[in-house]
Structure formats: C-alpha cells, structure tokens
Amino acid sequence: MANKTTAADLRTILQQWIPKLVLSPSIAMVFVFVYGFIVFTFYLSFTGSKMLPNYDLVGMQNYVRLWGLSAWWTAIKNLAIFSSLYILFSTAIGLLLAIFLDQKIRGEGVLRPIYLYPMALSFIVTGTAWKWFLDPGIGLEHTMHLWGWESFEFRWIKDRNFAIYTLVIAGVWQTSGFVMAMFLAGLRGIDNDILKAAQIDGASNWNLYRRIVIPLLRPAFLSAFVILAHLAVKSYDLVIALTGGGPGRATELPATFMYSYTFTRNQMGTGAASAVIMLMTIAAIMMPYIYAELKETK
Known part of the structure; x- marks a missing residue:
C-alpha cells in the first residue's frame, strides 16, 4: 500500500514539474533576449x-540630440500621417467587410479566406509585391501604357x-x-434577440447599426486600434521593401530612423534613445487596453 502511495505521489510530482522543466x-x-535586451537598450x-x-x-544627451534632429521630426511627422490613415482605413474597410x-451571403466560406489571405504574408512580401505593382517602369503605369492608355x-x-x-x-x-x-467575430457574438426587438420597434438598418451594433463592438474597435497602432509604430520591413525610406526621407519612420x-551612421546611443521612445509609445498604447481588460475581469 505504501509503495502504491509513493508511486502516485511521484507521478503527481512529475506531472507538475515536467511541463515547467520543458518550458x-x-x-x-x-x-534574456527580450526583456534583457530592452533593459540593455x-x-x-x-x-x-x-x-x-x-x-x-x-x-540625457542622446535624447536632447535626438529631438534636435530634423530627420527625427520628419520620421515623427511621417508616422503621424501613416498611422492615422492606416488605422482609419483598415478599421473602416474591415468593418464594412465584416x-x-x-x-x-452565399460564398462566405470562399470570400472569408480570400480577405484574410494577405495577413498570412510577411510585410517584406507585401512591400516587394506592391513595389513591383506601383513602379512606373514595370507596374500599373507600364501596363496601362501597353494597353494603349498613354496618358495614364x-x-x-x-x-x-x-x-x-x-x-x-x-x-x-x-x-x-x-x-x-475581429469585427465579424464581434458581430456574430451579438444577441439576435436585441436586434429583432429593435427591428420590431421600427429601427432602420442605419439606426440599428449606429445605436446598437457599433456600440456593442467597442471591444473589437479597441482591440483593432491597439493592434494597428502597434504595427504602425514598429513598421520597418514594409518601408524597407516598398520605398527604402525614400525618396529622400519622404517615407522614413522612427523604426527606419x-x-x-x-x-549605418554608427550613432548607437542616439539609435537606442529612439528605440526607447518607440517602446514608450507602444507602452502608452498598450497600458490603457490592458487596464481595461483587467478591469472587466474583476
């Protein structure tokens, strides 16, 4: 009996510790390689x-020098333009598609993976493909000229x-x-009884979405904003593959800076300062979201 108890205790201990040892x-x-290098930077x-x-x-010499560089202000300005339009249009188009x-509709099972397919690609692939498409010498403009539209x-x-x-x-x-x-998952999670009750009360489709559906999608909007803002701040591979930061500094973002x-310029201290500013920006975006999620779970 004692041997059986000992074997059971040993099995329990192994079940508890083996996953921890593996992970x-x-x-x-x-x-070491994430948080350690964050501290090192x-x-x-x-x-x-x-x-x-x-x-x-x-x-604070590197930070003072950083904010005195015109190239850094150009990168900040470009980020403001890129991130605002990127978040706005991605959210609007994503909501309309959802x-x-x-x-x-018929064929939803085919359309859904088609819409999702671009996300399976890396930003390097996306940037390279769009560079070919937009290049006047080989892309859209060249194709229109071949088709006879010489003024395009x-x-x-x-x-x-x-x-x-x-x-x-x-x-x-x-x-x-x-x-x-994300929005489609939110829409499918809305109670149909609420929508049917609103329709019975005479609510039009516009008022139905404006007053009921859109407010209920607030968590999806918040999640989309956090993810898109995070992707915008750390955009590097898309810029390098598509424009290389040019022409001039026209598309330079903080990540490429x-x-x-x-x-390249061998100014590691200044580069580290810009990386810290980017990290603080992402943290400022993430912390309210994390706080809201923790508050809802209580």
Missing part, C-alpha cells in the same frame, strides 16, 4: 555609444509628396482582412 528554457530565453540610450557599446554615461459577410500616370512611389500614401495602401491591403475577422542611426 523553462524558452522562458529563460525570453527573459535603455541603458545604452544614456551612454556615448557610437559604432560599439560604450558604457560611459552621458545623461458587415457584408454578416449578411449570410501613377508615380506616387517616386513622388516625395505622395510616397507615404503608398505605405498606407500596402498596409491597409494587408491588415484590413484581419480587422474584418532607429536602424539607420544605430547600424
């Missing part, structure tokens, strides 16, 4: 690091005043399907 290397790597932002890390503290699919022009990717909008086009194309899936100053 512990991954957890340790996350702490924060430290470097207060040092005089150039091409290689330098551990001599210089206080409402369209929620009408129980679409050179946004080469124009300093319009290049930033090509990032918006590519970004919206990739993520609007993902936003659609950080990489350039850290690894």
Whole structure:
C-alpha cells in the first residue's frame, strides 16, 4: 500500500514539474533576449555609444540630440500621417467587410479566406509585391501604357509628396482582412434577440447599426486600434521593401530612423534613445487596453 502511495505521489510530482522543466528554457530565453535586451537598450540610450557599446554615461544627451534632429521630426511627422490613415482605413474597410459577410451571403466560406489571405504574408512580401505593382517602369503605369492608355500616370512611389500614401495602401491591403475577422467575430457574438426587438420597434438598418451594433463592438474597435497602432509604430520591413525610406526621407519612420542611426551612421546611443521612445509609445498604447481588460475581469 505504501509503495502504491509513493508511486502516485511521484507521478503527481512529475506531472507538475515536467511541463515547467520543458518550458523553462524558452522562458529563460525570453527573459534574456527580450526583456534583457530592452533593459540593455535603455541603458545604452544614456551612454556615448557610437559604432560599439560604450558604457560611459552621458545623461540625457542622446535624447536632447535626438529631438534636435530634423530627420527625427520628419520620421515623427511621417508616422503621424501613416498611422492615422492606416488605422482609419483598415478599421473602416474591415468593418464594412465584416458587415457584408454578416449578411449570410452565399460564398462566405470562399470570400472569408480570400480577405484574410494577405495577413498570412510577411510585410517584406507585401512591400516587394506592391513595389513591383506601383513602379512606373514595370507596374500599373507600364501596363496601362501597353494597353494603349498613354496618358495614364501613377508615380506616387517616386513622388516625395505622395510616397507615404503608398505605405498606407500596402498596409491597409494587408491588415484590413484581419480587422474584418475581429469585427465579424464581434458581430456574430451579438444577441439576435436585441436586434429583432429593435427591428420590431421600427429601427432602420442605419439606426440599428449606429445605436446598437457599433456600440456593442467597442471591444473589437479597441482591440483593432491597439493592434494597428502597434504595427504602425514598429513598421520597418514594409518601408524597407516598398520605398527604402525614400525618396529622400519622404517615407522614413522612427523604426527606419532607429536602424539607420544605430547600424549605418554608427550613432548607437542616439539609435537606442529612439528605440526607447518607440517602446514608450507602444507602452502608452498598450497600458490603457490592458487596464481595461483587467478591469472587466474583476
């Protein structure tokens, strides 16, 4: 009897500890290579690091220098334009597609994966594909000329005043399907009895969505905003693949600025300071969302 009890206790102990032992290397790597490097970057932002890390503290000098650079202000301005349009159009198109699919249309099982497909691609693939499509020499403009429309022009990717909008086009194309899936899940979770009662009371479709459906989708709107804002702030691969930050600095964002100053211009301290500003921006976006989620669970 004692042997059976000991064997059962040993089995229980193994069941408790084996998952922890299996996961512990991954957890340790996350702490070292994610949180550890975050702390290291924060430290470097207060040092005089150039091409290689330098551990001599210089206080807030890198931050003062960062906010005095015209290139950084250009990156901030471009981010404001890109993120606002990117979030607005991705949310609007995603919501419209979700409402369209929620009408129980025929072929929904085919359309839904088609809309979601772009999100399965990396931003590098998306940027490269749209670069080919928008390039005047081989893309849309060239094709229109071959078809006989000689006066057609679409050179946004080469124009300093319009290049930033090509990032918006590519970004919206990739993520609007993902936003659609979030809104569609929210729509399918709304109690039909509420909608039927409103329709019986004479509510039009416009008032039904404006006064009932849209307010009930508030969690989906909040989630979409947080995800899209996070993607906008850390956009790097899309910019590099599509425009390379050009022409000039027309499409430079904080992420490309950080990489350039850290690894190309050998200004690691300034690059680390810009990375810390980006991290603080993402944290400022995430914290209210996390607080709201924790408040609802209580």
